[in-house]
Amino acid sequence: MKDELLRVAGVIDESIVDGPGIRFVIFTxxxxxxxxGCHNPQTHDFDGGEQVPISRLLEDILENPLISGVTLSGGEPFCQPKPLAELAQELKRHGKHVMAYTGYTWEQLRGKQDADIERLLAQCDVLVDGKFIESQKDMLLRFRGSRNQRLIDVQKSLQAEQVVLAGV
Structure with missing residues (x-):
């Protein structure tokens, strides 16, 4: 594994609200x-946060046997696809579920035709896509903030070459 640096706003060591199971959450x-109405406006500045080696994040994640998965949040994870693809690949090797949030739609991400974005998507199990739209805010939605956002089963979507919604 290359020890890429990831610009991180922060992490949550254990979360039960950012995806299924007990999760480690990385806020890019x-x-x-x-x-x-963004929930994390402090993550918007591309010069904020700190540079963290992905090996350190992986070590922190793997030291807790209760962690079943990792959620990539933000900020916008797909603005740093290369280090996240490296990290996600290692996480999958260790049997961890990978979920990512993005303000882009599935179609926008796929349309970029970016090899690093494709590598990151290939490691994801679930993707929550679409910008948060305050007028569509719904506190009853599971794992998302507004009704326009979709919970996508990434692996089935890649195989079908169209969006397949996740049953999470």
């Missing part, structure tokens, strides 16, 4: 979307 730093 930097976001181009600037959604009104």
């Amino acid at each position: 730093q930097g976001c181009p979307h600037h959604c009104a």
Whole structure:
């Protein structure tokens, strides 16, 4: 594994609200979307946060046997696809579920035709796509903030070459 650096706003060591099971959550730093009502506006500045070696994150994740998965949040994780793809690949090797949030839609991500984005998607189990839209905010939605956002089964979607919603 290359020890890429990831610009991180922060982490949560154990979460039960950011995906199924007990999860380690990584909040990436930097976001181009600037959604009104964003839950993490401190993550927008691309120069904020700190540079963290992915090996350190992997070590922190693996030292807790209760962690069943990792959630990549932000900021915008797909603005740092290369180090996240490296980390996600190692996580999958260790049997961890990988979930990511993005302000981009599935179609926008796939349309970028970026090898690192494709590598990251290939390691994800679930993707929550779409910008947070304050007027569509719904506190009853599972794992997402607004009704326009989709829970996508990434592996089935890649295989079908179209969006397949996740049953999470």
